[in-house]
Amino acid sequence: MTESDTETEELSVDRFYDALEDHGRPVITATALARRLDVSQERAMQALDALEERGDVERASVAEDPTVFYASDWARMVERERVVFFPERREIVVDQPEQFTRAQLAQFARLKDTTRTGGYLYEVRREDVWQAPYDTHEELVATMQSVLPVWPSTFEEWVVEQYKRAHRFELRTHEDGYVVLVAANESLLGNVAEQRLPEGALRAVISDTEAWVAEDRVAEVKRVLYEAGYPVEDGRDLETGEALDVQLHLRLRDYQQEWVDRFDEKGAGVLVGPPGSGKTVAAMGCIEAVGGETLVLVPSRELATQWREELLTHTNLVDSQVGEYHGGKKQIRPVTIATYQTAGMDRHRQLFDDREWGLVVYDEVHHVPAPIHRRSVDLQSKHRLGLTASPVRGDDREEEIFTLVGPPIGTDWDALFDAGFVQDPEVEVRYVPWGSDEAQERHAKRDGHDKRQAAAANPAKIAETEHVLEREHPDKKALVFVEYLDHGQELAEALDAPFISGEMAHSERDRLFREFRNGDRRVLVVSRVADEGIDLPDAEVAVVASGLGGSRRQGTQRAGRTMRPEGSAHVVVLATRGTTEEDFAQNQTRHLASKGISVRDGDAKAFETTDGLVAATDDTDADDEDADGDEAPDDAAE
Known part of the structure; x- marks a missing residue:
C-alpha cells in the first residue's frame, strides 16, 4: 500500500490484522504500522484512531514505552x-x-x-x-x-x-463437408499431430496447418492430443438430425437460460450444477434449441422412465414421440432414452448409429470414461450435452468427460445457494463407537474387504440412525443409504421401513419411490440404486450409514438427494471411529466442501460412554456370511 492509496481509503480491520501478523507480535505501535503500510506515521495514527472509534482496535499506554494498539476481537482475528x-x-x-x-x-x-x-x-x-x-x-x-x-x-x-x-488445435467443418484439424502453426501440425496420432486418423494433409480427419476417428484424435497436452476445441458444424419441433412449457430461471445460451453457442458442453438446480429442465431447453431428434443416455431404467415422464409433462411432445430402450423396453422414437449399458452393446449399437440424431444427452456423464460407456461418445458429429452434479471420478479420468463431450458449463454452486434456488445442505460427519466388544474384535481379525464390511455394519450405527430419524428429525422425510445387503436389511427391520436394492423388481422400486414422493412413506433404506438421478423431492434428511468406501462423486450424489429449493436439509455421514471409514468420510465430503457447502464433524449423539463402547445391540448372526452379505451389486447395471 502506498501513501496515495491510504489517503483515498480507510484502513480496514483486515489490513490491520495483516500488519499484526507481519509484525509477529500481538500489539503494534503507530510507527511500526507506518513501516508495514509504507505510509507516514501521521497517516498511520489517523487510521488507528478511526479503527479505535469503530471499536475494531484498542490502545494501551505503557509508562516507559509508546502507545501500542491491539485487536478488540481476538476471536475474529483467529477465525478470519x-x-x-x-x-x-x-x-x-x-x-x-x-x-x-x-x-x-x-x-x-x-x-x-x-x-x-x-x-x-x-x-x-x-x-x-x-x-x-x-x-x-x-x-x-x-x-x-x-x-x-x-x-x-x-x-x-x-x-x-x-x-x-487449450486453444492451439481446433476441429472445423470444411466447405466440402469433411472434418479438418487446424493447428495454430506448421510445427504443431507436423511435430505434434502427425507424430502422435495413430495411422489412419488423419487421411491427408491439405495445407501447412490443416489436415483431413477420418470422420470415424474424431474421438480418438481428441483423446490422443489431450494426452499429449493439447486439448482440441470443437468448432465443427454439428448435425441437427431430423427436425423435431420441441416446445418447453416451463419458463427457465435466469441461470438455466444462461446454461442453454452457452450450450447453444458452443454446440457441446457439460452442465455442472448441484442436484435440484434443474439440469434436466435446462437439458430440455437445449433439446428445444437444437430442434432435432434426440438420444438421451442414462445409467438406469428408473431414470429412463423418469426422463420420459418429465418430457411428456413439460414439453409439447406426445407419447408416440418419446421411447425407452433398455432391458425392459425396446422403442426407437424421435426422442429415445436408453441406458448406457444397452447402448454400448454390439447387437444394439447399430440402431443408435444409423439414426440421424441431432443431440445426444449424457445424463450422469461421469459414467462416460468407463470402457463400455465411452463407446457412446464416438457419436462425435452430434451436438453433445452432459449433465452431472460432480464430474470427479475415483480413477482421476474426469478430464475425459470434457474432452469427449464438451467444456464445463454452470460451475458456480454458491450463486445458486445464495439466490435461494437450491437448498444448501448441512453435512455432518459423526464418528460412531463400536456397538460391542465382539463387533470390534471381529473387525480386528479381518482384512481387506471383510474388514471394511465389518466397520460398515457396526451395530451401533442402528442406534445412531434411529436417534437421527426419531429424536432429531421425527417428522421429516429421510433416506438411509447403505452399501451391503445384510446391513440394509438390518436397518430396514429396525426402522420398520422398506429396503430398496438392485435385487428388488423394478415395478416394486417404482411403487416405493412414488409413495415416497407422494408423502405416503417417510423413510426409505436404499442401496446404490438411489445414488444417481432418481428424483426424490422433499428428502429433507439423508443418513449415509455405510458405503464410505465410495467416491467423492458418490458423496455428492447422496448429499444431493436433499438439495431442493424449499426447507432445511441435513446430511449425516456415519463412520466407525478408529477405522478407515474416518478417512473415507473426509474424502466423500471434500468435493462438497469445495463447493461452499458447510461440512462439520463430531461424535455420535445417540449415546455417551466412558470406555468408547456402546451397550450391546442386536448383533446376532454377525459372523454368519452368505451370498446376501456380499457387497451390493451396482444397481445401475442391467
Whole structure:
C-alpha cells in the first residue's frame, strides 16, 4: 500500500490484522504500522484512531514505552480467512475460507485435501486451467488475482501458456463437408499431430496447418492430443438430425437460460450444477434449441422412465414421440432414452448409429470414461450435452468427460445457494463407537474387504440412525443409504421401513419411490440404486450409514438427494471411529466442501460412554456370511 492509496481509503480491520501478523507480535505501535503500510506515521495514527472509534482496535499506554494498539476481537482475528499461495508447487492453503473464495477457487483449482479445523488445500493443475470456464486468459487471470495474495510473474506465464495450449488445435467443418484439424502453426501440425496420432486418423494433409480427419476417428484424435497436452476445441458444424419441433412449457430461471445460451453457442458442453438446480429442465431447453431428434443416455431404467415422464409433462411432445430402450423396453422414437449399458452393446449399437440424431444427452456423464460407456461418445458429429452434479471420478479420468463431450458449463454452486434456488445442505460427519466388544474384535481379525464390511455394519450405527430419524428429525422425510445387503436389511427391520436394492423388481422400486414422493412413506433404506438421478423431492434428511468406501462423486450424489429449493436439509455421514471409514468420510465430503457447502464433524449423539463402547445391540448372526452379505451389486447395471 502506498501513501496515495491510504489517503483515498480507510484502513480496514483486515489490513490491520495483516500488519499484526507481519509484525509477529500481538500489539503494534503507530510507527511500526507506518513501516508495514509504507505510509507516514501521521497517516498511520489517523487510521488507528478511526479503527479505535469503530471499536475494531484498542490502545494501551505503557509508562516507559509508546502507545501500542491491539485487536478488540481476538476471536475474529483467529477465525478470519487466510489464503497462502505456494506458486512453485501451485498449491493454495486456505484457512476458514469464505463462500466467495471457495466459489472462485472452484473455477480454476482442485480441492486436494481438507482438515477438521477448517483448512483447505487446493492445487492448480494444467487440466484445471484448460477447463476453466473463461473466454480469454485475461478473464481467468483476473479471477485468480482476486483470490491469490501474491502473483508471481512466473506463475502468470505458466497459466497463460496452459490456457493457450487449450486453444492451439481446433476441429472445423470444411466447405466440402469433411472434418479438418487446424493447428495454430506448421510445427504443431507436423511435430505434434502427425507424430502422435495413430495411422489412419488423419487421411491427408491439405495445407501447412490443416489436415483431413477420418470422420470415424474424431474421438480418438481428441483423446490422443489431450494426452499429449493439447486439448482440441470443437468448432465443427454439428448435425441437427431430423427436425423435431420441441416446445418447453416451463419458463427457465435466469441461470438455466444462461446454461442453454452457452450450450447453444458452443454446440457441446457439460452442465455442472448441484442436484435440484434443474439440469434436466435446462437439458430440455437445449433439446428445444437444437430442434432435432434426440438420444438421451442414462445409467438406469428408473431414470429412463423418469426422463420420459418429465418430457411428456413439460414439453409439447406426445407419447408416440418419446421411447425407452433398455432391458425392459425396446422403442426407437424421435426422442429415445436408453441406458448406457444397452447402448454400448454390439447387437444394439447399430440402431443408435444409423439414426440421424441431432443431440445426444449424457445424463450422469461421469459414467462416460468407463470402457463400455465411452463407446457412446464416438457419436462425435452430434451436438453433445452432459449433465452431472460432480464430474470427479475415483480413477482421476474426469478430464475425459470434457474432452469427449464438451467444456464445463454452470460451475458456480454458491450463486445458486445464495439466490435461494437450491437448498444448501448441512453435512455432518459423526464418528460412531463400536456397538460391542465382539463387533470390534471381529473387525480386528479381518482384512481387506471383510474388514471394511465389518466397520460398515457396526451395530451401533442402528442406534445412531434411529436417534437421527426419531429424536432429531421425527417428522421429516429421510433416506438411509447403505452399501451391503445384510446391513440394509438390518436397518430396514429396525426402522420398520422398506429396503430398496438392485435385487428388488423394478415395478416394486417404482411403487416405493412414488409413495415416497407422494408423502405416503417417510423413510426409505436404499442401496446404490438411489445414488444417481432418481428424483426424490422433499428428502429433507439423508443418513449415509455405510458405503464410505465410495467416491467423492458418490458423496455428492447422496448429499444431493436433499438439495431442493424449499426447507432445511441435513446430511449425516456415519463412520466407525478408529477405522478407515474416518478417512473415507473426509474424502466423500471434500468435493462438497469445495463447493461452499458447510461440512462439520463430531461424535455420535445417540449415546455417551466412558470406555468408547456402546451397550450391546442386536448383533446376532454377525459372523454368519452368505451370498446376501456380499457387497451390493451396482444397481445401475442391467
